Amino acid sequence: MADLSSLLKQIPVADIAKQLGIDESVAEAAVQQIVPGLVAGLAANAEDPKGAASLTKALSHDRGAVHKKKVTEIDVEDGKKIVRNVYGDKQDAVATKLAASATKASAAGDVTQDIIKQILPIVAPIVLAWLAEQFLGGKKEEPAAKEEESSTGGAIGDLLGGLLGGGSSSGSSNSTGDLLGGILGGLLGGGKK
Template identity: 50%
Template sequence: MSDLSGLLNLIPIGDIAAKLGVNEDLAEAAVKQVIPTLIGGMAANAKDDAGAKSLEGALSTHGTKVPRASTVDDIDVADGAKIVSNVFGGKQADVASAVADNNADANVTSDLIAKLLPIVAPIVISWVGSQFLGQKAAPAAAEPAKADAGGIGGLLGGLLGNAGGQDLVGGLIGGLLGGGKR
């Protein structure tokens, strides 16, 4: 199972900081919150069959794209806004507030989180999609228990578990979204 540090390396933190008018440390701290927030939202949606099926379709589509972006201009922020809307529904402001409220750095505000979500979402969904497609392509005999024990939900839960304490964020987001029932 991959960890999220590889995903963080794909995100143009310096360019995001410049675009949003914040320093790089603050941008990185906020991005480190946004990544598990998006994954937690996807995991909450994957808890019901319709949500899991929809997410698998999105991951199959986005997982074939190269997730690395050199600048914010390389990112389809309009697509990112659609992704955020699909993941969080009408709870986007609640999610941004909850993430900001649970951050030790008072400079990570709900406004900053809200601005970052559509910037980071296309990279996250492409990366998660590539992980998902790689998991589906693995021979069934190699990991039969993993394939039977959760599919996309298992993958997302594993990513949250590897996020170094970020499973709290995933649980918080899952609680806000009601296990996929936005």
């Protein structure tokens, strides 16, 4: 089974840093928190059957080999929609928590809420494309039958839970379990409100 370190390797940190005009260590610290934060948000939404169905539909959207694209070619508007769907009206609160955690976990300097908010819509399409590859095995189709919806929701929840439960081998000082419980717990509940 894939883990967060596999996903983190897909993120073009150096290109993101260059695009945003920030130090690469700051971009790295931000990405180390953003990726598990997105996965945790997706997992929280997948706990609800409607959220799981919505996520499965989002995974079936063909984003192409987004992880092989240049940062300037990533559809940031799609990324903004993903972030909005994952965090709802709690986007600012999540960005604040992720920034504080990134700054605390790294000697890279201050990772601001603004940096997090700029990186989130760049990283979100990469995360969804990677999850689609893991979940759908490269197929870009939704499950057809309605009765498959609950098993699909369980499967996507298992995939996301496995990513979070396995902890991060990325070298970050925060485990993903701590991230889910400490940073995002309470903000997201069982989905966005």
